[in-house]
Amino acid sequence: MPPVLFETLLIGAGTYLIRAGSLSLGSRASWPEWARKWLSFVTPAVLGALLGPMLLLNGDHWPSITHNPTLLAALPTAAVAWISRHLLLTVVVGVVCFALIVHI
Template sequence: MEIRWHILLAIMGASIVTLLPRVLPLMVLSRMQLPEWAMRWLNYVPVAVMAALIGQELFMADGKFEISRNYIEILAALPTFATAILTRSLLGTVVVGILTVMVLRFIL
């Protein structure tokens, strides 16, 4: 089997570019003691990222703010958010979301 060096170099370069932003902050921050305010601030990052992703999916269509297209998903988001807040269970939240979308699509 012939090795194509340009493909091998592209794969190695892509893995380095993917690995560096993940490993370097971990290596640097693991040796530092962050202040309390920074730790509190970092606790909100996953929630903010998830809210941005879900908000964009629910309220945007073709790059424009539009609620009328995704009304089933918006209706399904209500019990799903309630489940997430009340149970704090990822599995329960996903199951409620999937079942709610399934029922709403069957009914509507």
């Protein structure tokens, strides 16, 4: 079995179990307040952890800001995300900004 297939099946099954299990449990018992609060912080923390190295590092070294198109494009993208709260608009603006910065 190629590793991608193995990973896809495990991630698919795991994601489904998280979704269905929590809905099933959530419809029966209510969760302690602290657990729900903690879970609400997992999302921004994971996203931050994914974004940090992606935006600031190139492999394992720091590129200077002028040689880092990903970080430069992230600034207007973050502004659009903050103001519009619109998924598709943010992605479109981001890709266009990145393309412009890379080609200048």
